[in-house]
Amino acid sequence: MLFPYSDIIIRSIAVYFFMTIALRVFGKKELSQLNTADIILILLISNSVQNAMVGPDTSLIGGLVAALVLFIINFIIKKLIRRYKTLSKLLVDKPEILIHDGRLDFKTLSRLDISDEELKEAMREHGIEFFKNVKLAMLEIDGTISIISQDKENLKQTHYKRKHNRKNLQKF
Numbered sequence: 067m068l069f070p071y072s073d074i075i076i077r078s079i080a081v082y083f084f085m086t087i088a089l090r091v092f093g094k095k096e097l098s099q100l101n102t103a104d105i106i107l108i109l110l111i112s113n114s115v116q117n118a119m120v121g122p123d124t125s126l127i128g129g130l131v132a133a134l135v136l137f138i139i140n141f142i143i144k145k146l147i148r149r150y151k152t153l154s155k156l157l158v159d160k161p162e163i164l165i166h167d168g169r170l171d172f173k174t175l176s177r178l179d180i181s182d183e184e185l186k187e188a189m190r191e192h193g194i195e196f197f198k199n200v201k202l203a204m205l206e207i208d209g210t211i212s213i214i215s216q217d218k219e220n221l222k223q224t225h226y227k228r229k230h231n232r233k234n235l236q237k238f
Contacts, residue, residue, distance in 0.1 A: 071123075071131045078119045078135035085115065086143075086157065158207065165203035168196075168216065178205060188213055 069075075119132040147154045162174050164185065175185070185203065188211040194200055202214045 071128065074120055074123060074128055074131045075135050077121060078132045079139055081115045081119050082136055082139050085111075090157065161207055162205040163202070164205055164211065165197060165200045165213075167202075168198035168200055170197060174205075180205065180211075185211070 116129075116132075120128045143157070147157055162178060163171055164175060164178075164180065165171070170185075185197075188203070189195070189197075189200065192213045192215060194213065194215050199216045200213055201216045202212075204212045206212055
């Protein structure tokens with residue numbers, strides 16, 4: 067080995083990219099509001115990948131090197147995402163239109179597994195009773211639902227944190 071901790075560096079980079087891809091595939095939006103099962107999953111994943119990163123080196127220095135590598139690679143990835151739009155498209159979700167001018171996008175709602183109750187809850191939090199009164203509802207990249215009302219006098223915008231219940235999508 068060129069450097070005594072090069073094995074930890076390579077392992078940490080591999081784990082970082084694996085976790086990035088896994089979150090992209092399984093839905094980063096799932097992290098917008100954590101429930102008990104999500105927290106348990108994160109704790110178990112962190113414990114399982116810790117061994118993959120440091121290998122047999124369980125020393126303090128080994129753990130700090132792994133953590134430092136994760137911070138550095140995260141910093142570099144964020145810089146690259148800002149600079150290169152194609153990389154950004156691969157790694158960062160884009161906002162999704164759920165309602166536009168009172169019309170629901172059923173394909174998007176179904177694909178994102180957003181129930182009518184979640185949408186109605188977000189509308190109620192904004193003081194909107196009917197879908198027809200929604201100018202624009204967006205699922206933001208952080209998992210919140212933003213709503214802009216049709217009412218020009220009381221134009222407001224609010225964010226609604228999704229609660230990820232696993233119930234089947236109900237009919238609208």
